[in-house]
Amino acid sequence: MAGPANKRQKREEYKNSYREESTVALPKKKFYRQRAHANPFSDHQLTYPVSPESMDWSSYYPAFVSTPPGSAVEDSNAATDGVRKLSQDVEVADIGCGFGGLLVALAPKLPNTLLLGMEIRTQVTEYVQDRIKALRAQNADTGLYQNAACLRANTMKFLPNFFKKHQLSKIFLCFPDPHFKARKHKARIVSTTLNSEYAYVVRPGGIIYTITDVEDLHNWMVQHFDSHPSFARVPEDEQEADECVSVMRTETEEGKKVERNKGPKFVALFRRLEDPEW
Template sequence: MGGAKNKRQKREDYRAAMREEGVTELPRKKFYRQRAHANPFSDHQLVYPPSPDQMDWSSLYPDYVVEEAKDNEMAGLDATPERAPMTTKPKRLSKEVEVADIGCGFGGLLVGLAPTMPDTLILGLEIRVSVTEFVEDRIKALRAKHHEAKLYRNVGVLRANTMKFLPNFFRKGQLTKIFICFPDPHFKARKHKQRIVSTTLNSEYAYVMRPGGIVYTITDVPDLHEWMVQHFEAHPSFERISEGEQEADPCVEIMRTETEESKKVERHKGQKLVALFRRLEDPAW
């Protein structure tokens, strides 16, 4: 007779059950244990494309895959084994990913945005393994639950280290919105280099964003809020959006209320500090 299952076995069995077809039960966090933070400078053995053109999004957004012509599918079949293609061509989507939630956590913002932006592909980027798996299972369950309405087909999640590989996934000027919600504050001065907003990283955000696009930031830490504002305002590619325009943006309310961290701050009656920044037009050469 086998002994009682330990916690790890229970978590593995639960996750396996969640991956069965047709499951509509939303996943429970206790089966996706993970440390609160991950070191972005560590080697996480991540898989990433050499360039955006080689990224295959089909598994994340299967409803948007474009069927290629048969002559393209037959290409290379008459080649000898020695000359056969080494890689397959990524499947093409009818739309591009336009919105990115950097450090998406347990996916609250993704789930909140998906129904309000049904014609836009939204991607969550998360470095932690178990948290990414939770969001994957959450999206799968929501898609099954709302199968008839075809909701949540426009949202996906990817395990990635944004600090290192953002330009590997997105081409120049691809994104219209970037969300940075309740990032790790890294309070100690020697840890400030790990903050997700910096002079260098802001240049990468500017690269992947099209002019007129918006970076959304929110935190409950005043020092981090001031840090993000200072770094974005000092960057020549961004300008801060006025408070009036900020409060008229429906995405701001979703950001304030739908993320897990925002709900935690609400329970503790904390403050939510918001700042938006618009990507400016590139200067003429």
């Protein structure tokens, strides 16, 4: 006689039934729980494009595919490169998007901009994908949330595989893992090397948004961006006038947790500078 289903079995049974029913109800977060941190240096058996040009975004943003399904133009494109093109590029990346709070809050505020959540944890990525699918179904008459998507990725290793030079206008780094121990600092999402990758994918004038409840990590991020020649800190008055900052403070799951615990939130924005002339 089989014993009671364990947590993994219950999780899989729920997700299978949820997707089969094609419901418009939001998914239940408890069935997508996963440990808070993942080792970015491990082999996570990820699938990623060899270059930004080979990335097929059509399944993530079907409403923004530039050629309609079944058209002669689409068939011609598929015959040449197998990639269906979008009418516009992804412009905003939420790195380590967690359960997608920022992503779904920003999507209606930036309806003409393609936003991408990037998350390394499998279960969490699946939750955000199911959440966006449900929100699209709930708002089918308005077309909201068609501009938001999420994929599983390790941005510390593969960010330039997804985005070409100067493609992004915004990157969000919200409540990243602080990696308190000194020997773990190399795993922080902000570093001299990674900042150069951010400088590569963010266009001049674009903004990197950072927020954390750990003052040491905040100082670390400020120090590393301040010392990088491609970035300059955004003045506080301009920072507070940015509507994305208010959303970042209040809509992420970690931000809500900090709010409940009456903890501090440290915010810093950094503008991508123009490249100097050669």
